[in-house]
Amino acid sequence: MDSSQLLKGVLDLAVLAVLAERDSYGYDVVRRLREAGLEDVGDASVYGTLRRLFKAGALTSYVVASDEGPHRKYYGLNDVGRSLLQTSAKTWTSFAATMNDLLKEVDPG
Template sequence: MGKQMTEMLKGTLEGVVLAILALRPAYGYEITSWLREQGFSDIAEGTVYALLVRIEQRGLVDVEKVPSEKGPPRKVYSLNARGHAQLEEFWATWSFLAERLEGLHQGGK
């Protein structure tokens, strides 16, 4: 990923993670793996874990500790009502920006 892509992803990563969690509950490594499979190869696990801590502190997710076959229990995150509301706001903002950027891309139409 180039520097511009990295900077743009920083601004949208919370929304991306909330969208992933809207599909199904997941733990940090699963989220990081999915992002990498989607082409975000430079995403660091630490970045995702720090984001998960922030969205947990803001009350956007519910957390369940699930036993792990290897090591300590995993924290599985699921989107709660506040998280769904935040995700809807993210998509509305995304649509607004995408429409305007596409207009600029098409020559200001």
């Protein structure tokens, strides 16, 4: 199975999770997700997700000048985002539990 498909519907959650820790900008979110283990995440996917979440009203946004390159567009969670994160996390956890249940009878050994 192409692991990239697994991100569908979960990248939002992953992005919200890293933003919950602290405000961040696109390039940095990509780095942090990859460090967390999502090594194959595409940068365009993350930027797209940030834009989508912002458009959906879940994020605040502000621009900060940088010493080592172009300006950075920081994003942070607002109340909508925090609440979205909580409900999404619950949905994910319960879904993952269901899948693990389905799979446990499959264990090869």
